[in-house]
Amino acid sequence: MDHRTEVQKETERQYAFMEKAAGYVEAMAAKLGRKPTCCVTTFGCQMNARDSEKLAGILEKAGYELVEDENADFVIYNTCTVRDNANQKVYGRLGVLNGYKKKNPHMKIALCGCMMQEPSVIEKIKKSYPFVDLIFGTHNIFKFAELLTAMFENKGMVIDIWEDTDKIVEDLPVERKYPFKSGINIMFGCNNFCSYCIVPYVRGRERSRNPKDIIREIEGLVADGVVEIMLLGQNVNSYGKNLEEPVTFAQLLTQIEKIEGLERIRFMTSHPKDLSEELIQVMKHSKKICRHLHLPLQSGSTRILTAMNRRYTKEQYLKLAEHIREEIPDISITTDIIVGFPGETAEDVEETIDVIRRVKYDNAFTFIYSKRTGTPAAAMDNQVPEDVVKAGFDKVLKVVQDTAREQAARYQGQVMEALVEEINESDPGMVTGRLSNNLLVHFPGDASLIGKIVRVSLEECHGFYYVGKRVE
Ligand code: 5AD
Ligand code: SF4
Numbered sequence: 001m002d003h004r005t006e007v008q009k010e011t012e013r014q015y016a017f018m019e020k021a022a023g024y025v026e027a028m029a030a031k032l033g034r035k036p037t038c039c040v041t042t043f044g045c046q047m048n049a050r051d052s053e054k055l056a057g058i059l060e061k062a063g064y065e066l067v068e069d070e071n072a073d074f075v076i077y078n079t080c081t082v083r084d085n086a087n088q089k090v091y092g093r094l095g096v097l098n099g100y101k102k103k104n105p106h107m108k109i110a111l112c113g114c115m116m117q118e119p120s121v122i123e124k125i126k127k128s129y130p131f132v133d134l135i136f137g138t139h140n141i142f143k144f145a146e147l148l149t150a151m152f153e154n155k156g157m158v159i160d161i162w163e164d165t166d167k168i169v170e171d172l173p174v175e176r177k178y179p180f181k182s183g184i185n186i187m188f189g190c191n192n193f194c195s196y197c198i199v200p201y202v203r204g205r206e207r208s209r210n211p212k213d214i215i216r217e218i219e220g221l222v223a224d225g226v227v228e229i230m231l232l233g234q235n236v237n238s239y240g241k242n243l244e245e246p247v248t249f250a251q252l253l254t255q256i257e258k259i260e261g262l263e264r265i266r267f268m269t270s271h272p273k274d275l276s277e278e279l280i281q282v283m284k285h286s287k288k289i290c291r292h293l294h295l296p297l298q299s300g301s302t303r304i305l306t307a308m309n310r311r312y313t314k315e316q317y318l319k320l321a322e323h324i325r326e327e328i329p330d331i332s333i334t335t336d337i338i339v340g341f342p343g344e345t346a347e348d349v350e351e352t353i354d355v356i357r358r359v360k361y362d363n364a365f366t367f368i369y370s371k372r373t374g375t376p377a378a379a380m381d382n383q384v385p386e387d388v389v390k391a392g393f394d395k396v397l398k399v400v401q402d403t404a405r406e407q408a409a410r411y412q413g414q415v416m417e418a419l420v421e422e423i424n425e426s427d428p429g430m431v432t433g434r435l436s437n438n439l440l441v442h443f444p445g446d447a448s449l450i451g452k453i454v455r456v457s458l459e460e461c462h463g464f465y466y467v468g469k470r471v472e
Contacts, residue, residue, distance in 0.1 A: 010142070011171050017145035018061045018173075024152040025063035028073070028106060036073040036106070038064035043089065044080025046268055047203075047232050048113055050183040051141055052078045055112070057173035058144050066175065071100045074108045076134075079115035081198055083370035087115055091129075098131050108151060110134035112141060116161060117202035120373065126157065137161040138203055142169035164204045170213055178421070180451030181228040182221050186214055186252065190234035192271060194298070195309045195376040196341060196369060199234060208233075208240050211247050211255060218259055227453065228264035228419055231256075236267050237274035250278040257288050263453055264419065264436065265289045269296060272320055273311045284328050292438040293324065296336040297364075300355030301348035304341055308377070314351060321359040332362035332407070332437035339396050340369035340389030342380035349392040356399050362407040362437065363464070364400040368393055408439060409461045415471055416441075418456045420449040441466040 028036050038059045042052040055076055056066055064074060075097055080086040090111070101107040109132050115121050116137045125132055134151040136143070139162040150158045168188065176182055189204040190197075218229055231252075233239060240247035249267075256265055265288045272295055283289050299305050302313040312320075321333060337352060356364065368389055371378045418433025418441050425432075431445035433456060441456050442465065458466040 007168070007170055010167070010169050014058075014142065014145045014169070014172060017149050018058060021062040021145055021148045021152065024149070029063065032073075032106065035063070035065045037067045037069075038074035038076070039067055039070050039072040040076050040078065041070065041093075042078045043086050044078075044082065044114065046183055046230065047185070047234070048078050048080055049177070050185060050232055051113070051138075053174050053176055053183075054141065054172060055144055056175035058148070060175050061173050062145070062148060070097060071104075073104065073106050074110070075100075076110040076112060079111060079113035081113075081115040081118060081121075081202060081372070083367060084372075085370070087121070090115060091124075094129050094132070098129070101131055108133045110136075110151070112136045112138075112144075114138055114199070114202040118198075118373070122159065122161065126159075130157070132157055135159045135161070139163070139165040139167075142167065142172060166207060168207060168209055170217075176226075178451075179225050180419070181230070181421075182226045183230045183232050184214065184217055184221070185209065185233070186231045186236060186267075187233035187239050191238070192235060193309060193376075195307065195380075196338065196372065198372040198375055201374055203234065206235070206238060206242060208243050210243065211240070211252055214252065215255060215259065218256060218262065222259060222261040225451065227262065227451065228266065229256075229262065231265065231267040233267075234269065235271040235274065237270050237276065237279065248276065248278060250276060250282040253279070253282050253286070253289060257286055263288060266292065269294055271296070272317050275320060280324060280327050283331075290436045290438070291328065291330050292332045292334070292362075292436065294334045294336075295321065295324075297352070297355060297359075298336060298338050299341060299344070299348065300352035301344070302351075304344055304348050304351075307343060307380075308338075308341060314355060318355060318358060325359075330437065332439070333359060334363040334438070335359075335361050335365070337364055337366045337396060337400070338369050339366060339393040340384045342369075342377055342384065343382040344369075344384055344392070346388075346392070349395060352396060353399050356396070356403055360403045360407055361400065362439075363404050366393065366397050366400055405463050408464055408466075411435075411437075411439070411458050411466070412461050413458065415455055415457045417453050418443075419453050420445065420451065422450060423447060439465060441468045443468045443470055445470060 040052045040056045042048050079090050187208040189206045190200045191206045193200050236249050239249040416435050420431050420433045422432050424430035424442050430442045431449050433441050443456050455471050456468040457471050458468045460467045
């Protein structure tokens, strides 16, 4: 059987399981006298958010009503394990779910996502959280309909974790959170093995989707009203290298740009070591690719970068950032920074601060190093004491906030296009729009604007966002 037919067969199998699951949900509905409810809770990154939309699509097909409240008939946690605090949150909230379950005998609880790929987590759940009904991981999420059926047919915990996969299953249902924008997976997994990072272990090796499948999916989304897409991958710059007919990420972008009706293209995440000149040029000349590049730095110290296995130096990173700012002056550059990597000294933190000042990040996510079992960094014997890490973290955060504020202020008085995303949370007379450079702007408007791209003058800069008004 060739690869395509195999993929199609699997999709058909899963649709058959959705029907089967629908039978169980219908029976439950008859018993309850109402449609059973379900809640999908997401932890972690954009990849997980997209996976959750796939889970929600299948649950909806099975006949559940999607709700926000976790006091529901089915609750699934799509977990993250990149830092330990994400894990702790899941354990804490499972206790609350158990309380709901004691009052609702129909309730089922499922766990999936990155955290479930860790054997120690499964052991802990089996021992301390026996009320969980279904557990699966990142590699077999396409089997969710089948696993849901198994959950209805079995007493006790259903556990299905795969160590890896080369499978990419297409065309399963998706329930999007926003009608006008959507994430799209272009690749799965990561081959980089940064020494602190658990992602390569829980998401497996790099696999790229076929450009044809990606384009077809985007065309479908556009036909359905989507104007902005975010291409998702752990390291989009190495997209397409392992395809039968290799394609570069820049070439993929050029193809996507041609899709009529699509207005904006974003992507996440870029590894500095793989960012090509070809990509910079494609971005520079594009009308649709947003003026935003997320370029994780992690550390500004070459010594620490080497220990992190990032495969670039401080100087190489600075040169790259400077070149990008020269080529695309209105671009916004954001980053991720880790403070407290094993062996990091006060001088190393100063090097990081130096890079922040020089690159002038438009925004940065700063994280305290979290020891992840199984990664090379966890075995390093020079772990930094907590109080030293905290002091470094506060220092870095302050500089990050200062540069972000300065950078945001540079657009004061300009007129820019904003995609209206929602009614402002604190003022129902205002709407919130996102600029191409990822800044938010609040301005007077109503729900009829949601999903539209409008021109807004940026009147007042409030640190990290603008208040403005619509102009024709
Ligand atoms: N500790 C702290 N931060 C981490 N990240 C990844 N692994 C760790 C870890 N062990 C951060 C990196 C990455 C972001 C998604 O999470 O900065 O870019
Ligand atoms: Fe982790 Fe590095 Fe992969 Fe990013 S590129 S997910 S930091 S291993």
